[in-house]
Amino acid sequence: xxxxxxxxxxxxxxxQRFITGNGRYTDDINRPGQTYAVFVRSPxxxxxxxxxxxxxxxxxxxxxxxxxxxxxxxxxxxxxxCGWMILNKDGTPMKAGAHPALxxxxxxxxxxxxxxxxxxxxxxxxxxxxKVVVNYEVLPAVTDLGxxxxxxxxxxxxxxxxxxxxxxxxxxKSAVDAAFASAAHVxxxxxxxxxxxxxxxxxxxxxxxxxxGQDQLTLYTTSQNPHVARLVLSAFIGLAPEHKLxxxxxxxxxxxxxxxxxxxEETVCLWAARKVKRPVKWTCERTEAFLxxxxxxxxxxxxELAMDASGKILALRAKTKAxxxxxxxxxxSSVPTYLYAPLLSGQYNIPSIYCEVDGVYTxxxxxxxxxxxxxxxxxxxxxxxVEVAAREMGKDPAEFRRINFITSFPHATPVIMTYDTGDxxxxxxxxxxxxxxxxxxxxxxxxxxxxxxxxxGFSAYIEACGIAPSQAVGSLGAGxxxxxSAEVRVNPxxxxxxxxxxxxxxxxxxxTFAQLVSQRLGVPIETVSIVHGDxxxxxxxxxxxxxxxxxxxxxxxxxxxxxxxxxxxKVAGFVLEVPEDTVDFKDGIFSSTATNKTLTFPxxxxxxxxxxxxxxxxxxxxxKEGAFYDPTNFTFPSGVHxxxxxxxxxxxxxxxxRWVAVDDFGNLINPMIVEGQVxxxxxxxxxxxxxxxxVYDKSGxxxxxxxxxxxxxxxxxxxxxxxxxxxxxxxxxxxxxxGCGEAGAIAAPAAVMNAITDALGHEEIDMPxxxxxxxxxxxxxxxRMVAE
Amino acid sequence: MFxxxxxSAAPDAKASAPQDPGAPITTVTxxxxxxxxxxEVDPRMLLSQFLRDSLQLxxxxxxxxxxxxxxCVVHLDGRAVKSCTTLTLACDGGSVTTIxxxxxxxxxxxxxxxxxxxxxxxxxxxxxxxxxxxxDIVNRKGNTLDEATVRAELxxxxxxxxxxxxxxxxxxxxxxxxxxVKQAAE
Ligand code: FES
Ligand code: FES
Numbered sequence: 001x002x003x004x005x006x007x008x009x010x011x012x013x014x015x016q017r018f019i020t021g022n023g024r025y026t027d028d029i030n031r032p033g034q035t036y037a038v039f040v041r042s043p044x045x046x047x048x049x050x051x052x053x054x055x056x057x058x059x060x061x062x063x064x065x066x067x068x069x070x071x072x073x074x075x076x077x078x079x080x081x082c083g084w085m086i087l088n089k090d091g092t093p094m095k096a097g098a099h100p101a102l103x104x105x106x107x108x109x110x111x112x113x114x115x116x117x118x119x120x121x122x123x124x125x126x127x128x129x130x131k132v133v134v135n136y137e138v139l140p141a142v143t144d145l146g147x148x149x150x151x152x153x154x155x156x157x158x159x160x161x162x163x164x165x166x167x168x169x170x171x172x173k174s175a176v177d178a179a180f181a182s183a184a185h186v187x188x189x190x191x192x193x194x195x196x197x198x199x200x201x202x203x204x205x206x207x208x209x210x211x212x213g214q215d216q217l218t219l220y221t222t223s224q225n226p227h228v229a230r231l232v233l234s235a236f237i238g239l240a241p242e243h244k245l246x247x248x249x250x251x252x253x254x255x256x257x258x259x260x261x262x263x264x265e266e267t268v269c270l271w272a273a274r275k276v277k278r279p280v281k282w283t284c285e286r287t288e289a290f291l292x293x294x295x296x297x298x299x300x301x302x303x304e305l306a307m308d309a310s311g312k313i314l315a316l317r318a319k320t321k322a323x324x325x326x327x328x329x330x331x332x333s334s335v336p337t338y339l340y341a342p343l344l345s346g347q348y349n350i351p352s353i354y355c356e357v358d359g360v361y362t363x364x365x366x367x368x369x370x371x372x373x374x375x376x377x378x379x380x381x382x383x384x385x386v387e388v389a390a391r392e393m394g395k396d397p398a399e400f401r402r403i404n405f406i407t408s409f410p411h412a413t414p415v416i417m418t419y420d421t422g423d424x425x426x427x428x429x430x431x432x433x434x435x436x437x438x439x440x441x442x443x444x445x446x447x448x449x450x451x452x453x454x455x456x457g458f459s460a461y462i463e464a465c466g467i468a469p470s471q472a473v474g475s476l477g478a479g480x481x482x483x484x485s486a487e488v489r490v491n492p493x494x495x496x497x498x499x500x501x502x503x504x505x506x507x508x509x510x511x512t513f514a515q516l517v518s519q520r521l522g523v524p525i526e527t528v529s530i531v532h533g534d535x536x537x538x539x540x541x542x543x544x545x546x547x548x549x550x551x552x553x554x555x556x557x558x559x560x561x562x563x564x565x566x567x568x569x570k571v572a573g574f575v576l577e578v579p580e581d582t583v584d585f586k587d588g589i590f591s592s593t594a595t596n597k598t599l600t601f602p603x604x605x606x607x608x609x610x611x612x613x614x615x616x617x618x619x620x621x622x623x624k625e626g627a628f629y630d631p632t633n634f635t636f637p638s639g640v641h642x643x644x645x646x647x648x649x650x651x652x653x654x655x656x657x658r659w660v661a662v663d664d665f666g667n668l669i670n671p672m673i674v675e676g677q678v679x680x681x682x683x684x685x686x687x688x689x690x691x692x693x694x695v696y697d698k699s700g701x702x703x704x705x706x707x708x709x710x711x712x713x714x715x716x717x718x719x720x721x722x723x724x725x726x727x728x729x730x731x732x733x734x735x736x737x738x739g740c741g742e743a744g745a746i747a748a749p750a751a752v753m754n755a756i757t758d759a760l761g762h763e764e765i766d767m768p769x770x771x772x773x774x775x776x777x778x779x780x781x782x783x784r785m786v787a788e
Numbered sequence: 789m790f791x792x793x794x795x796s797a798a799p800d801a802k803a804s805a806p807q808d809p810g811a812p813i814t815t816v817t818x819x820x821x822x823x824x825x826x827x828e829v830d831p832r833m834l835l836s837q838f839l840r841d842s843l844q845l846x847x848x849x850x851x852x853x854x855x856x857x858x859x860c861v862v863h864l865d866g867r868a869v870k871s872c873t874t875l876t877l878a879c880d881g882g883s884v885t886t887i888x889x890x891x892x893x894x895x896x897x898x899x900x901x902x903x904x905x906x907x908x909x910x911x912x913x914x915x916x917x918x919x920x921x922x923x924d925i926v927n928r929k930g931n932t933l934d935e936a937t938v939r940a941e942l943x944x945x946x947x948x949x950x951x952x953x954x955x956x957x958x959x960x961x962x963x964x965x966x967x968x969v970k971q972a973a974e
Contacts, residue, residue, distance in 0.1 A: 011904055018912030019900040019919065021847015021887035028846035123830070201851040201859055201948050202913040253849075253913030254948050286852040506911030506949045676907045676954060683951030707856035707946070715942040715952040720935065744951070 005519030006735075009672035013525070014510045023251045026205040026222050031279035034207070035064050037269055038125040039282070040115040040132045041291065042107035045141035045363040045700020046154060049105050049114065053133040057117055060131050062124025065276050067268070068115045069102035077101065077271050078237040080262060082328035083479040086166045086337050086359065094166035094359065097157025099327040101237075101264040101271075107136070108156055108326035109363050110700055111291030113264045118276055141363045141700035145300055145323045148362050156326060156361040163361040165324055165333065170341040170415055171354035179315035179352050183306035187389040192766040193377050193749075195298035195323065195694040196687075197710060198370050200505075202253020203284035204293065206266040208273030216244050219270050223249040223533075224259045224503050225543020228480070230535050232262045232330070239270050249533040252505035256684070257369035258293045259505065260545050261330040265292075290705040295694055296370020298323035299336060299377050305385045311395050313348055313404050318355045318381055326361060329368035333359060338416075338476050339374030339464075345413035346382035347424045347460045347638055348404040353414045363700045369545065371684055371745040372463070379461040383750035387458065388763055397754070398432060401460050417464055419636045421728040424460060427662040430726055431458075431640040434660040440644075452646045453761075453778070454657075457754025459641045461747040465739035466551030466635035466732075483630035484548070485541050486556035488517070488564050490623035492609040494602025495527040498560075501541010502553035503533050506680075507741060508673045509549060515669055516554055516735070520561045522588020523601055539626075547637070547739030550669065555733045556629035563625035568604045571623070574613040575599060635730050635738040639663035641682070643751035647759040652775025654690060654756065656719040661747070663723070666730040666738035674740045675723050681744020682721055687713040688745075689752035693768045711770075816880045820845070821889025827876075835871035835879055836860045839886060847887040847916045851946070858945030861917040861924075862886045868924035870944070887916035890923070899923050902962030903955075910949035918955060921945050926963045933963045 004010050017023050054066040080099040087093060102113050115132055119125025140154040142163060147153065149162045156163050180186060200222075207220040217240045223229050226247040234242040252259060265282050273280045284292075303318040322336030341355040390400035405424040412418045440456055447454035467473075470481030487499040496517055502509060510530045518525040531537050544553070565585055572590035573580035576599065582592040590599040599607075604623075607613055611621035644658040661678055668674050691711040695703045704710035729736030749767060756774065757763050761782025765773055817826045820843060827842060839845040839862070850872055851859035860872040863885040890897045899922050902908070909915040925933070925941045933941075938959045939952070947955060 012907065012909075014912070015904040015909060018909055018915050019887075019896070019903050020891060021845070021916050023847070023912050025846075025849070025913065027850075028840075030841075123832070199948055200911070200913075201857060201946060202849070202911065203851065252911065253851075254911040256948070286854065286857075508910070672907050676910060676950060679951035679953040680910060680949045681951070684948070706854045707852050708854050712856075712946050712948070713951075714946060715939040715956060718939075718952055720953055720956070721951070 002519060004525040005515055006669050008515065008670065010511055010515055010525070010670055012508050012511045012673070013514065014508065025202055025251045025253055026207065026220050027283045029207060029220050029250065031207055031209055034279040034281050035118045035120060035276060036122040036125045037272065037280050037282040038117050038119065038129040039113050039265065040117065040129050040134065042110060042112040042114055044107060044136055044138050045110050045143065046139040046156070047107050047136040048139065049103060049107065050135040050137050052115060054115065056131040056133065057128040060124070060128035062120040063128040064118040064120060065272065066115060066117050066128070066132060067272055067275065069100055069104040072100065072102045072271065073104055075271065077239065077267070080264060080267065081232060081236045081330065082333050083330055084334035085477040085479070086168050086333045087477065088166050089169050094333060095160040096165060096328050097159045101267040109365050110702055111288065111365060112326065116268050116272060118272055118280055141698065143362055143364055143696040143698060143700050145298065145321055145360060145362060148360050149358065156363060160361055165328065165359035165361060167358050168337050169354070169356045172352055172414065173354045175352040176315045176317050176354040180304065180306045180317065183314055184309040185307045185393055186304055187385060187392055188302070188304045189384060189388055189763065191301045191303065191381060191384060193297045193299035193301065193380055194688060194692070194767045196296040196370055196692050197290055197694050198256045198258035198293060198296055199712060200254030200256055200258060203286060203289050204259065204263070204265065205283040206269040207279055207281045208269035209279040210274040210277060212277065216246065217270055217274065218246045218248065219266060220248045220250065221266050222252050222259050223247065224252065224255040224505060224545055226503065226533055226535055227501060227541045228543055229262050229266070233267065233270065237267055239267070247535045249503055252503070255505045256371040257296065257373055257545060260543065261294050261368055286707065287705050290710065291702055292365060294329045294366045294368035295325065296367065297377060298367050301381055303381045303385050305389050307389060307393065311393055311400055311403060313350050315352045316344055316350050316385070318344060320355065320357045322357055322359050323362055323364065323367050324359050325364045325366035327366050329366035332366060332368045334478070335369050335374045336377070340378050342416040343375050343378035343462060343464060344382060344415055346379065347406060347462050349406050351414065364696050371681065372742040373546065375463045375742065376685070376746045376749060379459065379746050380750050383459045383461065384753060387754040397458055398428060398437065401458065402428060417634065420633060420731050422636060422638050422664060423726060423728050424638060426726045427638065427640040427664055428460065430662040430724055431642050431660050434662070434722055434724065435642045435644060435658060447646050451650065452648055453759040454644065454646050455755040455757070455759025456642065456644045457751045457758055459747040459751035459754065461641070461743065462636055462638045463742060463746050464634040465547035465637055465742065466631050467546030467548045468634060469632055470630050480542070481630065482542055483628050484552040484556045485539060485626065485628045486553070486560045487539065487624065487626040488557065488560040490564060490605045492606050494523060494605040496521060496523060497529050497531055498557055499531045499538045500553055500557060501538055501543065502549040503544045505544070507544065507549060507677070508670065512669045512673060513554060513557060516557055517561065521601055547741040550737040551635045551730065551733050551739050552629060552631050554735055554737065556627050558734045559627035559629055560625050563627065564623060567623060567625065568608065570619055571608045572599050572604050574619065575604065575607045631733060633732040635666065635732065637663065637665050637738040637740060637743055639743060639747065641747040641751045643755045645755045645759065647756060647774055647778065649778035652771035652778065654769060654774055656686065659719050659721045661721060661723045662726050663740070663743055664726050664728055665740045666727055667736035668725065668727065669737065677740045678723050678744045679721055681742060682748045683713050683718055684745045685748020686718060686752055689749045689767050690769050691717060814877055816877055818879045819883040821886060829876045831877055833876045835874040835876050838876040839871060845886050845888050849913055849916060851913065856946065858921055859914050859917040861920040861945070863920060863924065868921050887920060890919065898965035899962035902958040902965060906954045906958035906961060908950065908955045908958030914945060914947040918945050918947065922959045922962055925959065926966050931963045931967045933960050
């Protein structure tokens with residue numbers, strides 16, 4: 001391992017600009033002649049638009065334009081799309097209503113886009129927006145997921161009777177039913193997976209710009225995947241052909257899924273820029289973000305686990321209702337289906353699994369992928385079930401897990417996935433040691449002396465990352481392939497530019513990707529630059545989400561580097577005047593058994609460009625190669641997280657005392673960055689378990705629409721984390737990496753809730769386990785003996 | 789000294805200065821990162837807007853609208869303030885230090901260095917406010933900070949990326965390395 005190569009904890013190269021205030025986020029950009037967009041949003045959860053009077057607004061000082069859904073429709077701007085077709089149980093396609101970027105006759109959630117006001121200044125745009133008079137006929141709202149499909153509920157989209165988008169299933173129902181019939185013990189639980197708001201600290205922003213001379217549109221935007229945005233804005237929404245649309249995602253201040261999607265605001269800014277012939281800038285305010293960014297999670301699940309008398313799991317059965325909100329966001333349909341149910345086997349050998357999912361419309365903000373996307377929901381189901389089953393059967397929860405672990409690989413689960421590698425017992429053993437499991441009874445007794453209840457919870461999670469083999473996802477309904485691209489451009493002086501279709505919004509790609517290049521080409525890391533986030537520079541890419549940028553994005557770079565080396569060896573052969581197949585390349589030096597002369601990488605690069613040592617008939621000049629990498633399997637990061645906490649039954653407060661994580665991410669490129677990803681994921685998972693929850697009232701008003709009302713995890717809410725690795729390299733990609741971006745968020749909620757229910761001695765508490773919820777739960781007598 | 793806005797602002801100057809032409813304009817003189825600036829501002833203009841839009845000091849970020857996230861923290865007369873909740877007029881005669889003014893002569897401030905050294909940032913959006921708050925914590929609490937103090941003192945700064953673990957380590961290390969240095973008080 002070199003100081004800047006694979007496996008080294010290299011300090012991040014991007015940090016210099018961020019710690020000095022020189023980052024360049026979308027809202028930091030201003031374009032000449034820029035105008036400001038403010039959206040008129042529905043104050044009602046569900047209403048007919050009777051009329052919109054824009055006359056006073058248009059007369060307001062500094063108002064440039066007021067545009068509504070009618071004008072958008074007249075310009076034939078297409079609606080926002082959902083890119084994943086889900087089939088119902090009966091094979092019919094899902095039923096989705098239209099999703100216009102500006103509502104035409106109906107609004108379906110508070111914050112739904114009714115009109116846009118463009119002003120010379122932001123203040124003028126806001127003043128004018130207040131003068132838009134919208135006459136609504138208010139309709140009843142539907143916010144309760146549990147009853148939204150019931151007969152007599154208001155219908156949100158005529159296309160989806162009963163507000164049901166789909167009724168989907170996976171697995172062999174009859175095999176599962178038979179296993180349950182023969183079970184010695186059945187555990188059944190009801191779970192709420194609370195609704196979350198992603199809350200990247202940088203609010204979304206967009207600037208649309210039109211160049212009449214070139215007939216070219218440019219969008220600066222807070223996107224995790226600018227090329228996908230361009231594709232959707234071109235091919236589906238129809239704003240401009242792809243070659244006439246440039247999408248730039250500069251520094252992006254966190255995404256967590258919420259910046260994958262193609263939203264109304266970006267679409268409207270781009271459309272409006274052409275209409276007003278000036279740049280149009282929109283910056284989201286935090287309350288707007290709460291109302292309109294796609295939310296995450298929001299499941300209601302009944303789940304059952306069947307065991308034989310020895311505690312071996314026989315089958316798992318789950319029925320889930322998933323709230324999809326008022327419209328289908330870009331990948332909404334896939335999250336509670338193919339990103340969820342295929343993970344219900346967890347780390348366990350479960351012979352049969354059956355899962356049924358209803359995707360449901362409600363008059364709330366759209367719900368889509370949020371860090372983990374379906375996999376945290378699956379882990380929560382599996383790990384709560386396993387924990388409760390162990391408790392009910394009087395077994396130690398660690399040992400119950402161990403006897404059910406999958407131990408031989410590859411392992412085909414009954415729900416699509418084939419796990420490639422892993423050593424689940426190794427992670428568990430290390431975690432037990434790090435948390436001092438043997439000392440738990442003494443610590444519990446010590447807490448009890450102080451009037452506190454101590455609990456410990458495990459979460460042995462698995463995720464499917466490295467998203468994803470294109471053909472496989474295509475067969476499941478995805479509208480796109482999920483490969484990644486890379487181009488490695490070597491300059492004549494030997495410096496290297498890597499163009500990647502991945503996008504970094506906190507993950508540190510400028511460092512990690514450069515480590516790969518530095519190691520493989522033997523060049524100093526300072527001579528490598530990573531280019532991303534601009535469709536005019538990078539030809540195409542699928543972006544960053546699903547912990548895919550290491551396993552898929554870096555594999556593309558790896559393959560492109562291979563091609564560069566092949567070409568460079570040819571050049572070196574001509575320069576050294578030796579046969580090409582005798583040329584060796586190692587640590588940046590070209591050598592040959594046929595000569596004792598050597599060449600450095602920059603020397604060969606220069607020779608490739610001056611092209612004096614070979615003819616055009618022998619070799620093309622230049623040194624630049626590209627690769628598209630399509631993975632052959634998902635990757636399967638796994639691990640064991642253990643949370644130990646104290647609950648104060650008098651006040652309901654919970655204090656996390658220890659957190660241990662032992663993760664298997666395969667090979668690591670930069671362990672410092674990997675640990676940071678785990679820290680952040682755990683914090684979001686703890687936030688879900690203890691603090692966060694989006695709450696709508698019956699009329700559809702979002703009660704938690706600011707940081708005063710929605711409890712974000714702060715430094716004092718969280719512990720320090722003890723993180724170790726137990727790696728088994730991934731066999732399906734050249735780097736052996738599995739991905740780490742979502743693991744913490746996937747593992748943490750179940751670990752916390754298993755610990756709280758251990759402390760309380762019963763299972764009757766849902767997330768978020770706020771002090772009020774914990775206090776109430778603590779008033780109930782323990783139903784079972786607290787494990788001593 | 790230079791004047792940024794005139795009452796009869798040219799259209800291009802106006803575009804970068806969100807203000808209502810009908811609103812009263814008032815003159816303010818502020819020293820920002822050591823440079824004295826006199827400007828005519830809309831009385832409603834927030835310090836965060838003045839820094840970002842008028843002075844193009846975009847290192848100061850805005851992450852919320854309820855004075856909760858701390859992405860906007862700068863120092864006013866040596867004390868941390870949330871620039872999103874401070875009127876520019878209230879800074880008249882004052883001295884403001886932003887993240888851009890923290891490092892001296894091209895050398896990183898020890899707190900900036902500590903954030904990099906401890907991987908105390910990911911997306912970087914909360915970072916300027918975090919660093920400005922951290923320096924203020926050290927100015928108030930001294931150079932030896934335990935974990936609980938740092939966590940409690942970071943109450944007004946939200947980070948969604950890091951889970952705070954490395955931020956806490958960074959603040960403690962930065963505090964220790966600030967010994968004997970008078971830190972960006974003005
Ligand atoms: S922007 Fe000032 S506290 Fe959030
Ligand atoms: S580093 Fe992204 S919000 Fe803190």
